[in-house]
Amino acid sequence: MSVLHRLRLFFVLLGSGFLILGQSTFAVEDSNPALLTMSSIGDAKIGRTIFDKECSKCHTTIQNQHKKGASLYGIFGKKSGQIVGYEKTSQEMKEAAIIWNTKNLDLFIERPSQLIKDQKMKYKGISDQKSRKDLIAYLASIK
Ligand code: HEC
Numbered sequence: 001m002s003v004l005h006r007l008r009l010f011f012v013l014l015g016s017g018f019l020i021l022g023q024s025t026f027a028v029e030d031s032n033p034a035l036l037t038m039s040s041i042g043d044a045k046i047g048r049t050i051f052d053k054e055c056s057k058c059h060t061t062i063q064n065q066h067k068k069g070a071s072l073y074g075i076f077g078k079k080s081g082q083i084v085g086y087e088k089t090s091q092e093m094k095e096a097a098i099i100w101n102t103k104n105l106d107l108f109i110e111r112p113s114q115l116i117k118d119q120k121m122k123y124k125g126i127s128d129q130k131s132r133k134d135l136i137a138y139l140a141s142i143k
Contacts, residue, residue, distance in 0.1 A: 041102060041133050041136055042130070042132075042134035042135070042136060042137035042138075043137060044134070044137040044140075044141045045138075046134040046138075047133075047134035047135040047136070047137050047138025048138045050126075050131050050134055050135045050138070051135060051138055051139075054126060054135075055069075055072070058121075059071065060073075061073050061139075061142045064084070064085050066083075066085065066086045068088070069088075069121060070083040070086035070089070071083065071086070072139060072142070073142055073143070074142065074143045075105075075139055076100055076101075076105070076136075076139050076142075077099065077100065077101065078099070079097055079098070079100075080093050080094070080096045080099075080100065081093035081094035081096065081097070082094075088120070090118075090120040092116055092117065092119045092120070093116060093119050093120070096115075098116075102136055102140075105139065106132050109125060109126050109132050109136070110125050110127065111124075111125040
């Protein structure tokens with residue numbers, strides 16, 4: 001094989017390598033919603049500081065440790081109003097029966113009553129979208 005031939009082969013192989021790499025990255029993200037959440041939604045580390053500042057007065061992220069609000073351990077992917085051992089859940093929260101996915105958490109954290117009317121969380125909400133995304137990434141990481 002001539003040098004030119006080898007060089008050409010090298011670049012062809014390199015190119016297809018990138019192609020495969022690119023496709024498999026997509027495949028992993030598409031088939032794994034948790035990964036998608038973590039990578040493309042927000043920064044969980046920043047989210048933790050937001051949680052401490054905004055939510056920790058009433059919630060912990062420790063399993064079964066409830067305050068005025070329920071423990072938010074493993075909340076991502078759960079159905080609303082079903083937290084075991086938390087007695088203060090409102091009828092409205094139970095009847096809403098929504099899944100705490102990215103979309104619903106985002107709406108709820110932005111302004112709790114816009115998603116579930118007459119629920120009992122007395123909280124004004126977070127208007128900054130980036131902060132909500134970071135906070136959701138943090139919540140999704142606790143399980
Ligand atoms: C002043 C106290 C208070 C603050 C601050 C607060 N919450 Fe709550 N939260 C509650 C109460 C009380 C409920 C129960 C509401 C109900 O059942 O109607 C609740 C419910 C929830 C639920 C639904 C849980 C379920 O039963 O499915 C989520 C999710 C939640 N809070 C997230 C947050 C997040 C995230 C923050 C911070 C941005 C926050 N809360 C701040 C008191 C609070």
